[in-house]
Amino acid sequence: xxxxxxxxxxxxxxxxxxxxxxxxxxxxxxxxxxxxxxxxxxxxxxxxxxxxxxxxxxxxxxxxxxxxxxxxxxxxxxxxxxxxxxxxxxxxxxxxxxxxxxxxxxxxxxxxxxxxxxxxxxxxxxxxxxxxxxxxxxxxxxxxxxxxxxxxxxxxxxxxxxxxxxxxxxxxxxxxxxxxxxxxxxxxxxxxxxxxxxxxxxxxxxxxxxxxxxxxxxxxxxxxxxxxxxxxxxxxxxxxxx
Amino acid sequence: xxxxxxxxxxxxxxxxxxxxxxxxxxxxxxxxxxxxxxxxxxxxxxxxxxxxxxxxxxxxxxxxxxxxxxxxxxxxxxxxxxxxxxxxxxxxxxxxxxxxxxxxxxxxxxxxxxxxxxxxxxxxxxxxxxxxxxxxxxxxxxxxxxxxxxxxxxxxxxxxxxxxxxxxxxxxxxxxxxxxxxxxxxxxxxxxxxxxxxxxxxxxxxxxxxxxxxxxxxxxxxxxxxxxxxxxxxxxxxxxxxxxxxxxxxxxxxxxxxxxxxxxxxxxxxxxxxxxxxxxxxxxxxxxxxxxxxxxxx
Numbered sequence: 185x186x187x188x189x190x191x192x193x194x195x196x197x198x199x200x201x202x203x204x205x206x207x208x209x210x211x212x213x214x215x216x217x218x219x220x221x222x223x224x225x226x227x228x229x230x231x232x233x234x235x236x237x238x239x240x241x242x243x244x245x246x247x248x249x250x251x252x253x254x255x256x257x258x259x260x261x262x263x264x265x266x267x268x269x270x271x272x273x274x275x276x277x278x279x280x281x282x283x284x285x286x287x288x289x290x291x292x293x294x295x296x297x298x299x300x301x302x303x304x305x306x307x308x309x310x311x312x313x314x315x316x317x318x319x320x321x322x323x324x325x326x327x328x329x330x331x332x333x334x335x336x337x338x339x340x341x342x343x344x345x346x347x348x349x350x351x352x353x354x355x356x357x358x359x360x361x362x363x364x365x366x367x368x369x370x371x372x373x374x375x376x377x378x379x380x381x382x383x384x385x386x387x388x389x390x391x392x393x394x395x396x397x398x399x400x401x402x403x404x405x406x407x408x409x410x411x412x413x414x415x416x417x418x419x420x421x422x423x424x425x426x
Numbered sequence: 427x428x429x430x431x432x433x434x435x436x437x438x439x440x441x442x443x444x445x446x447x448x449x450x451x452x453x454x455x456x457x458x459x460x461x462x463x464x465x466x467x468x469x470x471x472x473x474x475x476x477x478x479x480x481x482x483x484x485x486x487x488x489x490x491x492x493x494x495x496x497x498x499x500x501x502x503x504x505x506x507x508x509x510x511x512x513x514x515x516x517x518x519x520x521x522x523x524x525x526x527x528x529x530x531x532x533x534x535x536x537x538x539x540x541x542x543x544x545x546x547x548x549x550x551x552x553x554x555x556x557x558x559x560x561x562x563x564x565x566x567x568x569x570x571x572x573x574x575x576x577x578x579x580x581x582x583x584x585x586x587x588x589x590x591x592x593x594x595x596x597x598x599x600x601x602x603x604x605x606x607x608x609x610x611x612x613x614x615x616x617x618x619x620x621x622x623x624x625x626x627x628x629x630x631x632x633x634x635x636x637x638x639x640x641x642x643x644x645x646x647x648x649x650x651x652x653x654x655x656x657x658x659x660x661x662x663x664x665x666x667x668x669x670x671x672x673x674x675x676x677x678x679x680x681x682x683x684x685x686x687x688x689x690x691x692x693x694x695x696x697x698x699x700x701x702x703x704x705x706x707x708x709x710x711x712x713x714x715x716x717x718x719x720x721x722x723x724x
Contacts, residue, residue: 278496
């Protein structure tokens with residue numbers, strides 16, 4: 185039965201590729217939405233900075249965060265919309281999940297490159313001539329190093345995978361179950377926070393965080409919840425019914 | 427044999443949707459999966475295609491377990507009455523998706539079906555009428571040419587002409603590209619000439635698994651003087667009976683051969699075949715909880 189096993193591996197890859205292509209079947213607009221959102225945020229910031237000297241003096245803006253939220257929402261909606269159709273037409277959940285995560289990760293890499301390019305352009309143009317450090321959030325991305333690329337990209341991957349996880353959870357548990365689940369998560373987090381307060385643990389935690397640089401958190405530690413969400417999303421989705 | 431189902435039971439909390447169902451499906455045959463609403467037909471098809479998992483029992487499709495099996499599911503197409511499409515899909519997008527997902531997809535066939543069913547290619551799917559939505563499902567199911575194709579009540583909202591078109595195209599394409607088709611339907615008489623083998627599910631149990639032609643011969647309607655009909659019915663199973671004054675009408679299950687016909691003639695009992703639909707109705711009429719067919723009427 186070895187030939188069958190080989191055959192199946194090829195089929196999983198080909199099915200996941202079909203799922204990826206299927207997500208591009210309508211047009212590229214859904215994939216471009218985070219860029220459109222980012223462009224909107226950028227234009228608003230440009231207007232504010234040209235009008236306000238105070239803003240120029242401060243030079244900083246969190247406007248680039250918009251693309252991360254958009255990425256999360258797009259991944260969520262995409263899983264929610266495509267699961268019933270794709271798995272209903274007999275793609276396996278595994279192929280669907282692999283294909284969906286792959287599309288979102290590739291998209292995150294592409295957006296990371298775009299942000300990286302705009303970051304360079306921003307420095308070349310003297311912060312768009314008006315001191316708007318839009319693509320240099322919190323001064324974290326001040327050079328054209330691979331680290332700058334990672335600073336943009338790793339959180340994008342995280343947002344995408346978290347979105348896939350949320351999409352999987354809303355499919356598996358339905359709207360009501362999903363809301364109950366969210367309430368339960370908040371309760372547990374609240375309980376954990378209470379416990380930490382009870383054992384006077386906050387100093388230790390904030391101390392640990394202070395010892396990590398923000399860069400290390402964004403490029404390194406963020407991969408931990410990313411992997412957790414990615415693996416968790418699969419376990420949630422594998423028993424979902426289309 | 428491409429499907430083998432053994433002792434499949436499916437429970438949802440306290441509801442038993444399927445109860446020890448077992449059967450096999452042969453290659454290149456059209457099956458009718460019949461039964462009333464809520465009998466368990468959709469659940470059974472979901473289990474065959476790995477979309478649901480049985481609580482107990484085994485399912486083999488193409489010799490393997492279908493759940494999460496890419497090799498098996500790529501050769502299987504399941505068109506549901508309530509097939510969902512992404513919100514931004516137009517008809518043409520669904521066809522492209524079909525071409526991507528089904529290795530045996532025939533694009534030219536799909537396009538000709540779209541024309542015949544008069545489907546507007548650029549219309550958003552969520553703006554299609556119920557009939558058009560069903561037609562789109564039919565197009566995907568037929569053009570997929572999947573070696574195992576399952577249609578779950580594919581005709582909702584389809585007018586008579588479109589249903590006839592579906593049956594005609596299914597038969598014609600089946601003749602050229604034989605495959606196994608499972609058709610779940612309520613419109614039994616419409617598909618009676620189409621299905622070669624009948625499976626009837628009632629309250630989660632498989633109560634008929636028979637060639638259509640043999641099944642037809644097995645159930646008859648006997649009409650005549652009440653005593654005579656009762657005598658004729660004695661060695662057979664009575665599925666349904668009504669007695670009006672001195673005249674009785676019994677629906678009977680059991681082979682009626684030449685000898686039996688001669689006996690019926692001697693007794694003055696008229697023996698007539700029943701339609702497939704009447705047959706299924708008499709087999710599946712009964713209150714919830716009564717697993718056996720109704721034997722008496724007031």
